[in-house]
Amino acid sequence: MSASQTPDDHPLHRPNVxxxxxxxxxxxxxxxxxxxxxPHNWQFPQGGVDDGEDLLDAARRELAEETGVTSADYLGRTEGWMVYDFPADFAGSKKARGFKGQKQVWFAFRFTGEESEIDLEAHGEVEFDAWRWARLDETPELIVPFKRAVYDQVVAAFRGFAHGG
Structure with missing residues (x-):
């Protein structure tokens, strides 16, 4: 895993937020x-960046598409790209399109709405079939192993936001 400053450093990795x-x-x-x-079927919302799309706009779009949430205040983001490769036995559509893995920038938001706003069917493609609130530090153990190092970096980057307020 590495963090890079420019998107061209990893041309075979799909841009993602x-x-x-x-x-x-x-x-x-x-x-x-x-x-x-x-056991590793829990994760944060994430998704691809459209050509020419601003990364913050992509993050807000993905959050709305995957969770229905639009009531959220921006807190911060990670610097550079966090990169992971797909495992050899990964058969996902992104690998089939020639991507070696994904490069990600992560964004933190504070939820300001009511839980009734959360709608897992807000977008045509359902990503999640259940949701819950959890402690930030427990998330790396819940994600598929090939994404764990990125989640460790995200936990370290956003630890200060976990104190509420």
Whole structure:
């Protein structure tokens, strides 16, 4: 894993944004991946960046598409790209399109709405079939192993937001 400053450093990695949504009490939103078996089937919202799309705009779009949430205040972001490779046995559509993995910039937001706003079917493509609030520090153990090092970096970067407020 590495963090880079320019998107061209990893041309075979799909540009992607990740979102950590903090509850006012400091917990974070996790979604259970649709049709993915346990034990590593919980993750933060994330998704691809459209050509020419601003990264913050992409993060807000992905958050809304995957969770229905639009009531969120921007807290911060990571610097540079966090990179991971797909495992050799990964058969996802992104690998089929020639990507070696993904490069991500992560964004933190504080949820300001009511939980009734959360709608896992807000967008045509359902990413999650359940959700919950969790402690930030427990998330690396819940993600698929090939993304764990990135989650460790995200936890370190956003630890200060986990104290609520």
């Amino acid at each position: 990740g979102v950590v949504l903090f509850h006012p009490d400091g917990r974070v939103w996790l979604g259970k991946r649709h049709r993915q078996p346990p």
